[in-house]
Structure formats: structure tokens, C-alpha cells
Amino acid sequence: QSALTQPPSASGSPGQSVTISCTGTSSDVGGYNYVSWYQQHPGKAPKLMIYEVTKRPSGVPDRFSGSKSGNTASLTVSGLQAEDEADYYCCSSYAGSDIYVFGSGTKVTVL
Amino acid sequence: EVRLVESGGGLVQPGGSLRLSCAASGFTVSNYWMFWVRQIPGEGLVWVSDMNKDGTNTMYADSVKGRFTISRDNAKNTLYLQMNSLRAEDTAVYYCVRGGLPAGLDCWGQGTLVTVSS
Numbered sequence: 001q002s003a004l005t006q007p008p009s010a011s012g013s014p015g016q017s018v019t020i021s022c023t024g025t026s027s028d029v030g031g032y033n034y035v036s037w038y039q040q041h042p043g044k045a046p047k048l049m050i051y052e053v054t055k056r057p058s059g060v061p062d063r064f065s066g067s068k069s070g071n072t073a074s075l076t077v078s079g080l081q082a083e084d085e086a087d088y089y090c091c092s093s094y095a096g097s098d099i100y101v102f103g104s105g106t107k108v109t110v111l
Numbered sequence: 112e113v114r115l116v117e118s119g120g121g122l123v124q125p126g127g128s129l130r131l132s133c134a135a136s137g138f139t140v141s142n143y144w145m146f147w148v149r150q151i152p153g154e155g156l157v158w159v160s161d162m163n164k165d166g167t168n169t170m171y172a173d174s175v176k177g178r179f180t181i182s183r184d185n186a187k188n189t190l191y192l193q194m195n196s197l198r199a200e201d202t203a204v205y206y207c208v209r210g211g212l213p214a215g216l217d218c219w220g221q222g223t224l225v226t227v228s229s
Contacts, residue, residue: 003155033213034212034213036215036216038156038216040156045206045219045220045221045222046156046206046216046219047219048210048215048216048217050215051213051214051215051217052213052214052215057215057217089155089156091156091158091215091216093212097170098144098161098163098168098170098211099158099170099172100146100158100161101158102148102155102156102157102158103155104155105155105156
């Protein structure tokens with residue numbers, strides 16, 4: 001199972017939106033609605049931001065939204081704020097099993 | 112408060128062994144799927160292993176299969192990762208994580224650093 005493909009970086013000014021893509025295959029991203037997204041600040045543990053493609057855990061701002069089309073999932077951060085500057089990772093179940101594959105990670109910079 | 116605290120990391124020589132522990136509080140580990148995820152400093156996250164709720168099914172990444180063993184002590188509410196035949200490429204921060212399908216990995220420990228070097 002290969003890592004899911006994410007762009008290495010993305011950026012936007014405060015108040016703007018940024019969208020991060022996560023491309024897999026029909027065996028992972030495209031085949032199941034088990035895509036999740038994680039935010040990681042430097043030196044900190046990752047934090048769950050989106051699960052089941054579009055759902056937000058309690059406490060995650062609604063500025064964060066997820067979607068999927070075919071083998072590509074996306075995370076959009078609207079109304080960018082300074083605290084959104086972090087690394088973001090997607091994750092998918094492989095073949096609907098108990099095997100998981102992460103994306104390569106995207107560093108989001110707030111200009 | 113739901114919390115996971117890892118311990119047991121450190122410096123070990125190639126070919127050596129370590130056992131990581133993950134003490135859970137605020138919830139019962141046997142009610143959840145539990146995971147180990149690792150991250151080489153400066154690199155991305157990699158799924159290592161997981162265990163289902165009743166402990167009857169475990170899965171491993173190909174890179175650690177046959178060398179690492181995930182286990183659990185329900186009485187101590189603690190998850191373990193026994194790591195044998197360690198290699199330099201196993202050097203990473205190891206995170207203990209609660210979660211599973213469909214709800215994602217919703218609680219992460221702070222991580223423990225394992226360094227494999229002579």
C-alpha cells in the first residue's frame with residue numbers, strides 16, 4: 001500500500017481559503033468513505049479534523065470541510081487564521097480493511 | 112479527560128528490543144480499536160499496527176511484520192508494542208492512538224522517541 005499523494009505545500013492569506021488534495025486509488029480513497037484528515041503543529045501530536053470524508057468531530061471549527069471525488073479527497077480551510085498554519089495529513093482505510101495508509105503531508109502556510 | 116501516555120522509548124542498538132507502553136485514562140481500551148502510528152522526525156505519519164476491540168485481531172505494516180507485536184492488558188488499561196530485531200529505519204516517534212472505522216483516529220498520545228543506533 002503506497003502513501004496517498006498530497007502536495008508538499010499550500011498557502012493563503014488570512015481570511016482566504018486553501019484546499020489540499022489527497023489522491024489515492026480505488027482500493028483506498030476511491031473505494032470507501034473512510035477518509036480522515038489530521039492537523040499537526042510542530043512538536044505536537046496530530047489532531048483529528050475530519051472523518052468519514054465530510055464529518056467534523058466536536059470542537060473542530062466549521063471552517064474545516066472535506067469532500068471527495070473519485071480517487072481524490074480534499075480538505076478545505078476557509079477563512080484562514082494564523083493558527084491554521086500546520087502540517088495536514090489525509091488517511092484512508094485500505095480496501096475497507098484494518099490496514100491504513102496516510103498521505104505524504106501538506107504544509108499549510110498562512111502568509 | 113481522555114488521555115494516552117506513551118513510555119518506553121529510548122536509544123537501542125540495531126538488533127535490540129524495546130517495549131513501548133501506552134497507559135490510557137478516561138476510557139477503556141478494550142472498548143476501542145487501538146493503534147500504533149510512527150513518524151520519522153521531519154517526515155510523515157505511517158501506520159504501524161492495530162488491534163480490534165476484543166483483542167482477537169491484529170494487523171501490522173509489512174515493514175514490521177514478524178518483528179513487532181501489539182498487545183493489551185485490560186486490567187492495566189494499557190496498550191503495548193513489543194519491538195524486536197530493531198533496525199535503523201525503525202527510528203521514529205511512536206504514537207499510541209485510539210480510534211478506528213468509521214470515526215477516525217480521535218485521540219493521540221504525545222509520542223515516544225525510539226532511536227536505533229550503534
